[in-house]
Amino acid sequence: MRVSEMIARGRLVLEDRVAPGRVVAEAGRIARVELDDAESSGPWIMPGFVDVHVHGWGGHDAMGPNGSLDGMARALLPRGVTSFVPTAVTAPIDTLLEFGDRVRRWIQVAPEDGSQPLGFNLEGPFISPQRVGAQNPAFVRAPADVPFREIEPLLATPNMFRLTTIAPETPGALDLIGALAERGTWTSLGHSVATADEAMAGYDAGARATTHLFNAMSGVHQHAPGLAAVALARDDVYTEVVFDGHHVDRLLWALILRAKPAARLVLVSDAISLAGTGDGRGTLGGLDVEVRGDECRLVSNGALAGSVIALDSAVRNLARFGAPLPRVSAAASANPLALLGVSDRGRIEAGLRADLVELDEGFEVRRVMQAGIWHEGPAPA
Ligand SMILES: [Zn+2]
Numbered sequence: 001m002r003v004s005e006m007i008a009r010g011r012l013v014l015e016d017r018v019a020p021g022r023v024v025a026e027a028g029r030i031a032r033v034e035l036d037d038a039e040s041s042g043p044w045i046m047p048g049f050v051d052v053h054v055h056g057w058g059g060h061d062a063m064g065p066n067g068s069l070d071g072m073a074r075a076l077l078p079r080g081v082t083s084f085v086p087t088a089v090t091a092p093i094d095t096l097l098e099f100g101d102r103v104r105r106w107i108q109v110a111p112e113d114g115s116q117p118l119g120f121n122l123e124g125p126f127i128s129p130q131r132v133g134a135q136n137p138a139f140v141r142a143p144a145d146v147p148f149r150e151i152e153p154l155l156a157t158p159n160m161f162r163l164t165t166i167a168p169e170t171p172g173a174l175d176l177i178g179a180l181a182e183r184g185t186w187t188s189l190g191h192s193v194a195t196a197d198e199a200m201a202g203y204d205a206g207a208r209a210t211t212h213l214f215n216a217m218s219g220v221h222q223h224a225p226g227l228a229a230v231a232l233a234r235d236d237v238y239t240e241v242v243f244d245g246h247h248v249d250r251l252l253w254a255l256i257l258r259a260k261p262a263a264r265l266v267l268v269s270d271a272i273s274l275a276g277t278g279d280g281r282g283t284l285g286g287l288d289v290e291v292r293g294d295e296c297r298l299v300s301n302g303a304l305a306g307s308v309i310a311l312d313s314a315v316r317n318l319a320r321f322g323a324p325l326p327r328v329s330a331a332a333s334a335n336p337l338a339l340l341g342v343s344d345r346g347r348i349e350a351g352l353r354a355d356l357v358e359l360d361e362g363f364e365v366r367r368v369m370q371a372g373i374w375h376e377g378p379a380p381a
Contacts, residue, residue, distance in 0.1 A: 005031070006372050008356050010042030012348050013329045018044075025354030025372040033348055043366060044325070047333040047346050048082025048355030049311040052163060052266065053121060053211070053240055055087050055284070056273025057310060062086035062120075063099055064273075069106050073114025075276055078378045079310035080357035080365045083337075083345065084115045085162055089284065090124030090135040093150055100154045100161060107160075113375065118342060119162035122154075123211065126176065127191030128167040133216035134298055134305035135191065136286055144172030148179060161185045162340050165211040167192035168202025168227075181206030186339065188240065191216045192227050199230035209238040209339055212270055213256065214248050215304065232259040238339045240268040243314040244307045246295050253321055265331040266339060267314040272296060272306040312378075316363040 008023040012033065021035035023045060055061070058075025060068045069086060076084055088099045103120040110117050125141045132140060143166070154161045164180065166173050166187045177187045189202045190211025195218070210231035211217075218226020231239045232255075239260055241248060247270070248256070256265070269275070274282045274291050281290050281299070284306060288299040291308050298305045311332055318328045337346040345353035354372040359365055365377035 006354070006369065006374060008045045008358060008369055009039050010045045010358065011040065013044060013046045013325045014348055015330070015334070016326055018325050023348055023354070023356060025356075025369065028354055028371040030348065030350050030352050030354045033350055043361075044359040044363065045348065046080075046315070046325075046329045046357045046359065047348055048357055048368065048370065049080045049267075049315065049332045050083045050118075050336040050346060051076070051081050051269050051271075051311050052085045052336045052340065053087050053123070053268035054081075054084055054271050055089060055123075055306055056275065057271055058276040059273055061273040063088055063091070063095075066102065066106050066109075069103065069117070070111050070114065072273075073111055073117065076115040076310060077113065077368055077370060077375055078365065079312040080315070080359075080368050080377070081115045081311050082355035082357075082368065082370045083118050083342075085118050085121045085340070087121040087123055090127060090132070090139045092139055093125070093141070093146065096122055096125070097151075097153055104157050104160050116370070118340060119160045121163040122161070123165045124191065126164070126166045126170060126173060128170060128193050130193045131167070131191045131216045133191060134284055134287065134289070134303060142171045143176040144170075148176070155183050155185065158184065163188055163209070165190045166202070166207070167194065168205070168207065169194040169198040174201055174205040177202060177205040177207050181208075184341070188238075189217075189227055189231070193218050194227045194230075196225045196230050199227040203230070203234060203237055207237070209240060209266065211240055212247060212268065213239045213241045214252065215242065232256070235261050235264065238264050238266050238335065240266045242270050242307050242309075243267060243317045244294055244309045245317060247304060247307065250321065253318070257323055257327075262327050262330055263335060263338070265327075266336045267311055267318070267331045268336075269309050269311055269314065270307045271309060275308040275310065312357075312363075312365045315359075319363045
């Protein structure tokens, strides 16, 4: 063995099956995948997780200063999240421009011992005033009221402004979805009261994904199907789900797994900065929230206010629910990357970045390999 080689061994979760073997990494990449029955009782080895919708972690807010982004990246890595997209909540346009600029500059100096940033995501401000969820309604805007040139600086650097949530029924939304798609920024429909026709029009205009399915959106009614119904019915659209057991009842998990093609389900945490800090009170976008266990709610009205999980919890929940492991793994890694258009990682395959997660029998993270370097998993609770 050469000194520069790093090896992960166990039950490899591949695209179409689970097979015992070894992954050999060299110079940050997967050099070889060697299948071998002798490894059949080892840990699970999955590709590193990718969270495209995460507002903060470990007490660090994505919208905070550089040190806060450093802290967030370092807090996410031990949970198996090897890549992430820092996500802003609805805020004044100027604040969002500053956020985009800050992330763009920070990416050049992001810590090597943290989850790797892949750009940024804006959850708003072009959402429905009727479905703000835990967002601050004071900062919600209609696309028709904001000239495109005002948000154009967000698009100055390619592959930076990755995703944004838009309610397709709001004035000017379809034009904005189309204009963003032309520049490589994908819209995720959400925080919306869209009818089925309005949701269809949003996807047809270029929207590619759905923001936390069932939460803060028109649902599945037998005579008046809304955005959630269209997101489930259309095979071409990616659909985020927060699998923390609170955002969507487990009874619906089976329906989601049956309805969505394996390549279109995307696990997200939607985590807020309080995630990973234990029970207590804090704020989200200026609103008071309270964390208890793995739930976070607005103090004012008890509404869910983002989650306090990381993707490892979502993977564990779904695996224990009985979803096939290749499918769970794709939803945590390959699918979010395909949504973004990133193709250099996310599968156990020679030539790709050596981003791997080693999990024990109960799907708890033991170690995380990022670009060929092992890092410790989370400290035991
Ligand atoms: Zn969110």
